[in-house]
Amino acid sequence: MKRLLLVFFALAFHFVVFSQEALWHTQQIKSPEVNENNSVTFRFYAPNAETVQLTGDFLPRIKKEVPGFGTHELPGVVDLIKNEDGVWSYTSSVLADELYSYSFIVDGLTALDPNNVFLVRDVRSLTNLFLIDGPQSKLYRVNNVAHGSVIKQWYYSDRLQLNRRLTVYTPPGYNQSNYDYPVLYLLHGMGGDEEAWMTLGRASQILDNLIAEGKAEPMLVVMPNGNVSQEAAPGESSLGFSQPNTNLPKTMEGSMEESFLDIVTFIENNYRVKKEKKSRAIAGLSMGGFHSLHISKEYPDMFNYVGLFSAAIFPREGANSPVYSNIEEKLKVQFDSNPSVYWIAIGKTDFLYEANKNYRSYLDEKKYSYTYYESEGGHTWRNWRIYLSKFIPMLFK
Amino acid sequence: MKRLLLVFFALAFHFVVFSQEALWHTQQIKSPEVNENNSVTFRFYAPNAETVQLTGDFLPRIKKEVPGFGTHELPGVVDLIKNEDGVWSYTSSVLADELYSYSFIVDGLTALDPNNVFLVRDVRSLTNLFLIDGPQSKLYRVNNVAHGSVIKQWYYSDRLQLNRRLTVYTPPGYNQSNYDYPVLYLLHGMGGDEEAWMTLGRASQILDNLIAEGKAEPMLVVMPNGNVSQEAAPGESSLGFSQPNTNLPKTMEGSMEESFLDIVTFIENNYRVKKEKKSRAIAGLSMGGFHSLHISKEYPDMFNYVGLFSAAIFPREGANSPVYSNIEEKLKVQFDSNPSVYWIAIGKTDFLYEANKNYRSYLDEKKYSYTYYESEGGHTWRNWRIYLSKFIPMLFK
Secondary structure: OOHHHHHHHHHHHHHHHHHHHHOOOOOOOOEEEEOOOOEEEEEEEOOOOOOEEEOOOOOOOEEEEOOEEEEEEEEOOOEEEOOOOEEEEEEOOOOOEEEEEEEEOOOEEEOOOOOOOOOEEEOOOEEEEEEEEEOOOHHOOOOOOOOEEEEEEEEEEEOEEEEEEEEEEEEOOOOOOOEEEEEEEEEOOOOOOOOOHHHOOHHHHHHHHHHHOOOOOOOEEOOOOOOOOOOOOOOOOOOOOOOOOOOOOOOOHHHHHHOOHHHHHHHHHOEOOOOOOEEOOOOOOOOHHHHHHHHHHHHHOOOOOOEOOOOOOOOOOOOOOOOHHHHHHHHHHHHOOOOEEEEEEEEOOOOOOHHHHHHHHHHOOOOOOEEEEEEEOOOHHHHHHHHHHHHHHHHOO | OHHHHHHHHHHHHHHHHHHHHOOOOOOOOOOOOOOOOOOOEEEEEEEOOOOOOEEEOOOEEEEEEEEEOEEEEEEEEEOEEEEOOOOEEEEEEOOOOOOEEEEEEOOEEEEEEOOOEEEEOOOOOOOOEEEEEEOHHHHOOOOOOOEEEEEEEEEEEEOEEEEEEEEEEEEEOOOOOOOOOOOEEOOOOOOOOOOOOHHHOOOHHHHHHHHHHOOOOOOOOEEOOOOOOOOOOOOOOOOOOOOOOOOOOOOOOOOOHHHHHHHHHHHHHHOEEOOOOOHHEEEEEHHHHHHHHHHHOOOOOOOEEEEEEOOOOOOOOOOOHHOOOOOOHHHHHHOOOOOOOOEEEEEEOOOHHHHHHHHHHHHHHHHOOOOEEOOOOOOOOHHHHHHHHHHHHHHHO
């Protein structure tokens, strides 16, 4: 017995070591390394490269003139320096607590960090992740608290005639209790899907942590796919491993709003939730804020809490769904029914700032009651995580 | 209204285009491209590189002498050829239907395919994925059939004093029915975690598809984490984004077997499952096969179906848990209670082939009843997906 066992361990060791070191050519280099003062050192082994650069959302942005599009802000790019061992490195300035993403550019080509297995996909870009600890980013960490469950759930949409996937967060204790919970419907932006709020938005961590701190009511969070022609996120549908593209799937032309009741009905028939206005909330970012605005005005008796995060406001030109007719009358009905919270949040440099300002002027003029939160920065996941962590504690009180 | 809308769309387009093209330097190149005859063309844009190579599990393996370890088989490596546009390419031979993984080696450094967002992590290696359609790999695709749910579920292990995560698959219809379901406990190998059977093993797709074809009973599948010192997979625990390493976490020393009842108890208290031997199965690959062997013999009244996929058989030297004492007596009790299926599967070139052969000789000598399945190939996910798809239809009949 013992001899056979030793063979197993020697071979297992062998397998692990060679699969790591030789087969896939990764190196035993620490990158990224968060230093004591919260600067971060990035390292990349490339003895023969001519240039190694780094780009990431923590670097100062660069203004660049783009023909036909005016001035555009692009993430900064910095150069790494090579040492005698062929390891290139760069140490950032001291960073605020946040979840950051980055990638390398080696001789002009994007490369992921071979020493960091943590990645996130945004539309069709993959970037590496790291987190700087602190009071805000603590909400984005998995902490040693009770954890809710995250469910990849399929439903059938009658109105769209399609099997579609959504993500459901159920709070800690959901399985053990007999309690009916309130529900937040949380919608993604253009290019996102039913995974975006979990991966880029850290929604389950934010919920777990706010509930553990007693700052949020235990609630379900339902994250549907807002691209109504899609079954599910790329790689998760019957399209197989076909690459996501930048064609916008059927969005913002009314069918998300028109088919939304299929989602609410499915959730209320399949999960233990409260089926009443005061226990329903809807919020979303960018296109999802647009969907939240129009769904909540379309069904004025359905949602007591509405959150518009960096929202698009106005319907697409040529979008002639009945959802976009009589907007003013529908808003009047909605606001006359006094939603408890109608929250508008946007960053000072967001390209939708003016559209939101005009919408607020309209609401002010009509004396419709809403709450406004203005942050620094623009149209970024950093802001949307902050908005979610501020919105959640207002719900279901 | 319309003017503001146009601004939104122009900017959204702008954002998408520039985030793709300029910020992250990806290229509009098709890679991998599955050709009509099921050969595959791989492309990589690198005008200044000196060599671009490809490694993947579909290339003929190379025998290599490794000092101290004897002859070892490594995945093959092939050279790509550069065209005048700086695009390197390679076309494979015609491939059998299967899920494959690959990565590039550019001037000696591993690079993922920037034109393929689909990746899988195995321990600390990331590789790109593609699928060749066919009768077996059809089971690994998301097809247009009813889909079960996949739940990231936490439980508290009393015996380990730890909050831990596991994955639960519930079959289509679980939410709507009042039926109690049978359960398969499905265990991963060394270096894996509670995500491995879903990502590398395609377990939810295999279950959905076999259930849709009427070849499998609707069942729950519970995939725990067999590294008992871990809360959860890398990046999903309170350790944060610390990189997985090749140190083996507390495994194969008895504590997985000793704490397994915490998992069964949690599942039976929190999910609608049948609580009887004839409705419980356990199976696993490699280390998970070892766990399945020892858990099922330790609790001879618990599992009516046992699957050992490329299993390690014998306890680790120095593992002195009571789980590994009186093995022969315990096996006698288990086999005397006549499990319906005791299934042993292994590939002809697996390094555990001899250990399994010896174990079968022992079972033969004792006239214990089991079923044996021998495949081509070795210790690979390709085999484990095949074994799962053959094991599932035998359960709960």
